[in-house]
C-alpha cells in the first residue's frame with residue numbers, strides 16, 4: 001500500500017496576513033507525517049506528529065494559539081482514532097497542556113476509557129508525567145486581542161469567529177491501516193466548559209480500516225448534529241468517492257442545519273479529498289512523493305516532496 005497523508009489547518013475565513021503562515025504550517029505538518037509513513041511508520045504515529053506540529057504553530061487554533069473562552073482561558077479538545085480496531089482516545093476542555101493530541105493518545109492507550117475532561121484530564125496528564133505548560137505560553141497576542149474585541153459591545157463576533165484554525169490529519173500507512181487526529185481551542189469566547197465536535201467520536205473524526213478516515217473542522221454544534229465524520233464514511237461505505245462523500249455530507253450539513261465547515265478524507269484504497277463549504281480551508285496532502293496544498297476553493301499547488309523539503313530547510 002502506498003502511504004498517504006492529508007492535513008487541514010481549519011475551515012473558515014483566513015485573513016490575508018495569515019495566509020502564508022497557514023500554508024507553510026499545513027505543508028510542514030504534511031511533510032512530517034509523510035516522513036513517518038515513508039519509513040514504514042504507522043498511520044497513528046503520522047497523524048499524531050502532523051497534528052502536534054500544528055499545535056506547536058501559533059498560526060492555528062490548537063495548542064499554542066488556541067482561542068480563549070469567555071473568561072479569557074484556554075480550554076482545548078482533541079481526538080485520535082485507530083482504524084485497525086476502532087480504538088480512540090479524546091480529551092475535552094483540557095487546560096495547560098502543550099499537546100492535547102498526545103494526551104488523547106495516552107487516554108486511548110493507557111486507560112479503559114475514551115474521553116477525559118478538564119480536571120480529570122489534568123490529573124491523568126500528571127500521572128502520565130506530561131508536563132504542565134503555563135497558560136500564558138499557549139496564549140498569543142492575537143488570541144488575547146480577539147477575545148478583547150469580542151467583549152466590546154459593538155463587536156461582531158461572527159467576523160472573528162470565522163478566522164479559526166482547528167487542525168487535523170488523516171493517513172493510510174504501508175500496511176493499509178488508517179487513522180485520524182483532530183485538535184482545537186474551540187470557538188472564541190465560548191462558555192466555560194463548552195465541548196465541541198472535536199472531542200466527540202464520529203463528529204470531529206472517525207477512522208475505520210473498512211472504509212477510511214475523516215477529520216472535520218467548522219461550526220462544532222452543526223458538525224455534532226449531523227455527526228459529520230461518520231456520515232462521510234457512511235457515504236464512502238455506500239460506494240461514493242471521498243470527494244463525493246465529503247461534498248454530499250457538507251451539503252447536508254448546510255441545508256439541514258445551516259452549518260459550514262470543512263473535511264479531509266482518505267479511503268481504504270488511498271484516494272483522498274480536502275473539501276469545504278466555508279470560504280477557505282488550509283490543507284495539504286502527500287501521495288506518491290507529490291505534495292499538494294491550497295487555501296481557496298480550486299487552489300492547488302503541486303511540488304515534489306524533495307523540492308518541498310529543500311525549500312523548507314532553506
Ligand SMILES: COC(=O)C[C@H](N)C(=O)O
Nearest residue numbers: 164166186196217218220
Ligand atoms: C474552524 O473552527 C473549528 O473547527 C472549531 C471547532 N469545530 C469547534 O467548534 O470547536
